[in-house]
Amino acid sequence: MARKIGEMKMSLSVLNTQYWTERAASYGQQHLLELRNPNAENWKLYFRDNLFNPRSETTVLDIGTGPGFLAILLAELGYRVTAIDINRTMLKHAKHNAQMLGVKINTQVMDATELNYEDCSVDLIVSRNLTWNLEKPELALYEWYRVLRPNGILMNFDANWYHYLYSNVGKKAYNFDRRQAKIAHVNDYYQGTDISTMEKIAKQLPLSKVDRPKWDKQVFTSFGATKVEIDTNINPKLLSYSQQINFRSTPNFCIKVRK
Numbered sequence: 001m002a003r004k005i006g007e008m009k010m011s012l013s014v015l016n017t018q019y020w021t022e023r024a025a026s027y028g029q030q031h032l033l034e035l036r037n038p039n040a041e042n043w044k045l046y047f048r049d050n051l052f053n054p055r056s057e058t059t060v061l062d063i064g065t066g067p068g069f070l071a072i073l074l075a076e077l078g079y080r081v082t083a084i085d086i087n088r089t090m091l092k093h094a095k096h097n098a099q100m101l102g103v104k105i106n107t108q109v110m111d112a113t114e115l116n117y118e119d120c121s122v123d124l125i126v127s128r129n130l131t132w133n134l135e136k137p138e139l140a141l142y143e144w145y146r147v148l149r150p151n152g153i154l155m156n157f158d159a160n161w162y163h164y165l166y167s168n169v170g171k172k173a174y175n176f177d178r179r180q181a182k183i184a185h186v187n188d189y190y191q192g193t194d195i196s197t198m199e200k201i202a203k204q205l206p207l208s209k210v211d212r213p214k215w216d217k218q219v220f221t222s223f224g225a226t227k228v229e230i231d232t233n234i235n236p237k238l239l240s241y242s243q244q245i246n247f248r249s250t251p252n253f254c255i256k257v258r259k
Contacts, residue, residue: 012135012201012204013135015197015200015201016135016201017086017087019194019197019198019201020087020089021087021089021090023193023194024067024087024089024090024092025093026192027066027090027093028067028090028094028096028097030067031066031068031093031097032067032097032100034069034240035069035072035073035097035101036101037240039238039239039240040073042238043073043238044076046234046238047073047077048077050153050155050256051124051153051155052123052124054074054078054079054080056080058079058080058123058124059082059121059123059124059149060074060079060080060081060082060123060124060125060126061081061082061084061115061117061122061124061125061126061147062074062081062082062083062084062105062125062126062127063084063112063115063125063126063130063140063144064084064085064086064127064128064129064130064133065084065090065091065107066085066090066093066094066128066129066130067090067093067097068083068093068094068095068097068098068105068107069128070126070128070157071083071094071098071105072094072097072098075098075103075104075105076101076103079124080106081105081106082105082106082107082108083105083107083108084107084109084110084112084115085107085109085110086109086111086112088109091107091109095107112127112130112134112140112143112144113134113136113140113143114143115144115146115147117147118147119146119147120146120148120149120152121149122149122152123149123152123153124152124153124154125144125147125153125155126154126155126156126157127144127157128156128157128158129158129159129161130158131156131158131207131216132160132161132162132205132207132208133161133201133205134205134207135205135206137206137207138219141156141216141219141220142223144156145223145257148257148259149259150259152258152259153256153257154255154256154257154258154259155254155256155257156216156254157253157254158212158213158216158252158253158255159212159247159250159251159252160212160250161202161208161250162198162199162203162205162208163208163209163250164249164250165199165202165203165208166208166209170249173248173249174249174250176248176249177245177246177248177249177250180245180248181245181246184245186241186242186245186246187242187246188246189243189246189247190246212253213230213232213253216230216255217230217255220255225259227259228255228257229255229256230253230254230255230256231253231254231256232251232253233251233252233253234251234253235247235251235252238252239252
């Protein structure tokens with residue numbers, strides 16, 4: 001039985017890596033378009049309202065950067081950012097996007113659950129749409145909190161992605177969003193992607209079935225965090241018109257932790 005469980009975990013890891021590697025090019029282009037959209041200014045305003053001003057000695061880490069969305073935004077605001085991802089192909093697209101937009105980011109291959117940083121050594125940590133896709137999300141959050149300096153800020157942007165797999169109401173709402181995207185003549189972000197494979201992966205991931213961001217707050221509190229703020233729906237503030245239609249039933253949230 002132990003061997004079968006190990007094989008299942010290995011196959012999940014391989015399947016997940018393969019999925020995102022194959023999707024990296026289109027995902028990178030999607031993020032580049034998002035960064036070039038005037039709506040990107042809303043993200044910058046959100047950061048200005050929630051972060052301290054950039055300093056030359058500030059250590060900034062974008063965990064699970066993918067094609068570099070948050071890292072590039074912060075670089076445009078004057079921060080010196082290290083963008084990490086376990087997927088080398090994603091990092092290649094992050095570098096490309098940064099070059100296309102004329103900013104510099106440092107990229108490193110690194111596991112989000114095993115950071116090569118000392119305790120209390122990072123001033124600012126950001127992440128977007130990563131936690132839900134991790135096999136060991138609690139370990140990841142522990143690592144992030146571990147390396148965060150006292151008075152440092154951690155901002156995690158995510159959503160209850162694929163939670164509709166465990167909710168009839170959620171499934172109906174998801175299907176409604178698909179119809180609304182068609183009616184509004186906007187790009188459906190789920191079209192052109194391998195949804196069946198992603199659903200297969202999501203069914204094996206722990207966070208697909210839990211209530212978030214409630215879960216996240218409980219986890220950070222268990223680490224001793226006392227300053228945890230949650231914005232349960234950032235869609236109207238940060239998402240474009242087409243994104244708001246696509247993700248109405250899956251509101252993006254932001255968890256801000258100050259150590």
